[in-house]
Amino acid sequence: MTTIKEVLEDACDEYFLPGNSCCAGCGLEIALRWAMKALGPKTSLVAPASCLNVVVGLWPKTAPNFPFLNMAFAAGAAAATGLDAAFKAKAERFPDGPWKDMTAMTFAGDGGTTDIGIQGLSGAAERNTDMIYVCYDNEAYMNTGIQRSSSTPHGAKTTTTPFGKQQFKKDVPRIMEAHDIPYVATCSVSEPLDLYDKFKKAKEIKGCRYIHILAPCPPGWGYSAEDTIEIAKLAVKSGFWVLYEVENGVKTLSKPSRRLLDPDKRVPLIEYISQQKRFSGISEKTLMELQDQIDKQWKRLEAELKCQEQI
Numbered sequence: 001m002t003t004i005k006e007v008l009e010d011a012c013d014e015y016f017l018p019g020n021s022c023c024a025g026c027g028l029e030i031a032l033r034w035a036m037k038a039l040g041p042k043t044s045l046v047a048p049a050s051c052l053n054v055v056v057g058l059w060p061k062t063a064p065n066f067p068f069l070n071m072a073f074a075a076g077a078a079a080a081t082g083l084d085a086a087f088k089a090k091a092e093r094f095p096d097g098p099w100k101d102m103t104a105m106t107f108a109g110d111g112g113t114t115d116i117g118i119q120g121l122s123g124a125a126e127r128n129t130d131m132i133y134v135c136y137d138n139e140a141y142m143n144t145g146i147q148r149s150s151s152t153p154h155g156a157k158t159t160t161t162p163f164g165k166q167q168f169k170k171d172v173p174r175i176m177e178a179h180d181i182p183y184v185a186t187c188s189v190s191e192p193l194d195l196y197d198k199f200k201k202a203k204e205i206k207g208c209r210y211i212h213i214l215a216p217c218p219p220g221w222g223y224s225a226e227d228t229i230e231i232a233k234l235a236v237k238s239g240f241w242v243l244y245e246v247e248n249g250v251k252t253l254s255k256p257s258r259r260l261l262d263p264d265k266r267v268p269l270i271e272y273i274s275q276q277k278r279f280s281g282i283s284e285k286t287l288m289e290l291q292d293q294i295d296k297q298w299k300r301l302e303a304e305l306k307c308q309e310q311i
């Protein structure tokens, strides 16, 4: 894994600039800052309707120091498809122009990915469009006042699930895996070096790449801004959020999650849940259902990894 010293030497430039209007402790900001450090300025970003459109601010004081395109809510993947086609056509026509080796990337929220954007995303994946699609997952529609999305976890309160969400979180990385695209990865903002390495790797791969980042949101989840990293760490350590990569169909657990195949190594889920107001008053029954779902996800992972070894 890249070390922090190497990042400071090789990627000290900042592309998502400070002074933006993210809330203090915003997971999205950390995710984008580190992703851009890995990708560099020859990246053109598509942002469907989300907090990201707003936090970048107004020209001439905008935070992104790279090409940035605000897009309609459902059109994230379609817009990156168009950008990629345009870059390739321009690069062929003007070989000395700036379009060669541009990366088209969508950076969408969970609402823009797991709900309204999934049709366009699935289409782009089926075509193996040469782009990176990122979902920063704060587990609700934060920009419009904390409404539930299909990525909101079971038991979490939002303004549209005031007694806790009944359904379970949709597993979109697994859906993307089923598209047989060259690269799928999950990340957490609490593991920035892991995130950095995954984006570096994704940059070198051709075809459709999908990266799903857990990006906690202090006002939406109900915790203090200074606790973002701790909360994101607990999501990983409790086994709630698994870090892995799938490269050409081969799945590997990433280092922070590897030892958690042993259930005794996972910290109790309640340590993660109890720090967030959105889970306040959660019943024993709901907590057990959530735990069951997490255990099931690990059992399935274990079976998949064993099956791979046998092939």
Ligand SMILES: Cc1ncc(C[n+]2csc(CCOP(=O)(O)OP(=O)(O)O)c2C)c(N)n1
Residues within 6 Å of the ligand: 049, 050, 051, 052, 073, 074, 108, 109, 110, 111, 112, 113, 138, 140, 141, 142, 143, 144, 149
């Ligand atoms: C078609 C359409 N419906 C609704 C909206 C209003 N809207 C803007 S941002 C947003 C929430 C986006 O949620 P998510 O993708 O999770 O990003 P986040 O706000 O959490 O960063 C909504 C509903 C819109 N812009 N377009």
Ligand code: SF4
Residues within 6 Å of the ligand: 021, 022, 023, 024, 025, 026, 027, 028, 029, 051, 055, 138, 142, 143, 216, 217, 218, 219, 220
């Ligand atoms: S509401 Fe949440 S995701 Fe949006 S800017 Fe604030 S912390 Fe970030």
Ligand SMILES: [Mg+2]
Residues within 6 Å of the ligand: 109, 110, 111, 136, 137, 138, 139, 140, 141, 142
């Ligand atoms: Mg969201």
